[in-house]
Amino acid sequence: MSLLRFPRLGALAIMPKPGRVLPTLALLVVLSISLFFLRGTREASFLVPLRPDGGRGENNAWRNGAVPGKPGGLSHRPHLAHHPIDDLIKEARTQFNQLMGKQSLNLEQAASRYRERRGRHPPPGFDKWFEVAQEKKGIIVEEFFDRIYHDIHPFWGLDPRDIRARAHNQPFTIAVRNGKIKPIHDDKEIHFRMQMWIDLVERMMPHLPDLDMYVNHMDESRVMVPWEDIEKYAAAEQRKRVVIPVDEAIQTYSGVADVENDERYDPHWHHGDAHKFWDFIRDACPPNSPGRSVSSLDTFNSTIEFPDAPVPQYTHKGYVKNFTASEDVCLQPHLRGMHGTFVEAISMSTTKQLMPIFGECKLSTNNEMLIPSAMYLAENLRKDYSGGNERGGPWANKIDGMVWRGAASGARNKDDNWWHNHRHRFIQMMNGTTVASMEAGDVEAGPTFRLLAPEKDPYQLSAQKEGQLGKWVSSWSDVAFNNLLCHPPEFAPDGKKLRTCKHNDELFKVVEGMPFAKVYDWKYVPDVDGNSFSGRYRAFLMSTSLPLKSTIYPEWHDARLMPWVHFVPFDNSYMDVYGIMDYFLNGHDEEAERIAREGQAWSSAVLRQDDMLIYTWRLLLEYARVMDDNRDKLAYVADLTR
Incomplete structure (x- = not known):
């Protein structure tokens, strides 16, 4: 999460007015209330004293930052007096504490903070939404919903009827009519992802207005509007943004009946x-x-x-x-x-027109409206992504290192392109043997990456200076593919599809998968993109291990997760991952445990199924308003008329 603006819409990401930081005493009171809402979890981790490092991993000399080349073989590297990650952790904690001071505890507060941040009244139905959010013990901070407005704002630049017409009767649509759901799909059976979203929207009935919710069931994002068009739509939204007089407010949505007989809109995929x-x-x-x-x-x-x-x-x-x-x-x-x-990419179906589509993730340049992943909603059905009830044991009993298992997804693994794939790069960079070969000058061993030149390397790792980076990586990394997903597929003589791939066999060893129960035996669990986002991220956050996250795909929950407080971010080049591991393994185990424990407690409070309901419900109220002919006057104002 970042408190800075979203990169695409600049002025659309409205920031709070300056001078609103709560006094220290009041902030502590609000934080105490916030901690109370972390129900169902163990005591908030930032109130629990953390034990010294007690990891049981082997070769602890290396894991504690020792370097070779000294008498006796190894000697401890002196700790830095200050590290850049110290700054990031400190600043992130301050920002998060300030953010939690803005929690809304009643309807009047929520509506007021909405108007302050959004520049207009909440939509009709806001009061029922907040009532259910309170019943579900949701933690309501207005900033947690910034993603909704980043996604919705461009649609204020389209004519409302155009939005209704573009969404109507599309394949994979959840049609809401008179408080009931009618799914529209072109397949013989309802797609798994669509069924999960139908079940979610069903929980909101009968409180939603009529609408057509067109969902993307593909991995890849699909709507990519040129920047100049988005700027035009953004300017239109800015012009329309106003807190109207109370006596002009309309409470009833118009519905979508006028497009029922329209032909399916063609966005020219x-x-x-x-x-x-x-x-x-x-x-x-x-x-x-x-x-x-x-x-x-x-x-x-x-x-x-x-x-x-x-x-x-x-x-x-x-x-x-x-x-x-x-x-x-x-x-x-x-x-x-x-x-x-x-x-x-495995598949591609893209339009440059602004289409009202809902999706699990998107690139920063895409224009879908984000909703919770079907994989997250199906946590009891898809245990290969959720881990079921597995959360892991105590930090002190975990292996002091990193583990990852997965398939070579993300692109078609061909003999003329594979070394450009991000997952191949991650595996090679985390393989000590490959890294050692690169150190020795054998660049053919690691065609997916390069080691930084010493004069441009900000990380200055002792192991690398000693020419022992590969040996050091081997001491803590257990990272491998369980399927190379060769394209075209390769088959055994008996016709069974192989998990190996001839053009990868010399550099990659395929191993068996690892259940979550074993993954959580390790302290550090990195998460990288697959064909799009990684469906394991929520499970990692809710575990007792520490997630390290790299992605180009924003998701619905990003605004409620603070990097360096709830997880550790790393760059999409992966060049900083060695420095991150060096920091935590070299005397900062306590900081790692704290992030892991706070991340688990916080995720268990704001990434629940109920939180997905609360988020999507509010998104659909905004969506129903922006496609309504009376959208400029549709408003909840009852709190101002009492």
Whole structure:
């Protein structure tokens, strides 16, 4: 999470007025109330004294920061008096505490803070929404819903009937009529993802107005409107934003009956050319951004262009500071050849028209409206993503290292492009043998990455200076593929599809998968993108292990999670991951445990199924309003007339 603006809509991300920081005593009172709402979890972790490092991992000399080359073989590296991550943790905790001081505890507060932040009245139905949110013990902080307004705002630039017409009768639509749901789909059976969202919306009945909720059941994002068009829509929204007089407010939605007989709208989906997807990206980037000035690569059968330094716009001395900006691909044109989304996505169906589509995730340049992932909603059905009831044991009993298992998803794994895939890069960078070969000058061993030149390296790792980076990585990393997803697939003589791949076999060993119960035996659980977002992220957050998160895909919950408080962010180049592990393994185990415990307690309070209901309900109220002909006057004002 970042308290800075969302990168695409600038003025649309309304910031609180200055001078509203609560006095210290009042802030402590509010924080105490906030902690009370962390029900169902163990005592809030930031109130629990943390024990000294008691990890049971082997080779603890290396894990405590020892370096080779001294008498006796190993000696401890002196601790730095101050580390950049210390700054990030301290600043993040301060921001989070300030944010929690803005919690709304009654309807009047919630409506007032809505008007202050959004510049208009809440939509009709806001009072019932807040009533249910309180019944569900939701923690209501207005900033937690910023994503809704980032996603909704461009639609104020379209004519309301156009929005209704574009959403009507599309495949995979949840149609709400008279307090009941009618699914519309082109398949013989309702898609798994759509069924999860139907079940979620069903919980809101009969309190939603009539609407058509068109959902994206694909992994990939689909709506990519050019930047200039979004700016035009944004300017229109700004002009319309006003707190109208109370006596002009309308309480009843008009519905969607006028489009019932319209033909299905055709947004002219663009299929194919998945390897040229960056050309859609660049048109959606701001004109002065680095991503706007580069095109898709002509070929991926070429050497990878690894960045030679961290991106300064969102890092502090090499470490991610602004997580929102770190997701912005317009700031990272090198990712066009380093992330599977831009190499060759599994599927592609994209339009440049502003279509009202709801999706699980999107790129910073995409224009879907985000809703909770179906994988998160199906936590009791899809235990391969949720882990079921597994949460892990005490921190002191965990292995002092990192573990990851997964498939080589993210792009089509072909013999002429695979080294550009982000998951292949992550596996190689976390493989000590590969890293040692790179240190020895064998660049063929690691075609997916490069080690930073000493003069440009902000991390200055002792193990690397001693030429022992690979040995050090081997001491704490257990990272491997369980399926290489070869394209085209390779088959055994008996016709069974293989998990191996001839063009990867020399550099990657395929191992068996690992159940969550075993994953949580380790302290550090990294999470990287697959074909889009990673469906395991919520489970990792709710575990007793520490999630390390790298992604280019924003999700619905980002505004309620604070990096360096609830999880540890790392860059999409992965160049900072060695520095992060060096920090935590070299005398900062206590900080790692604290983030893990606070992340688990907080996630158990704000990422529940009920929180997904609260978020989506409010989103649909805003959506119903923006597609209504009376949208400028639809408003909840009862709190002002009592």
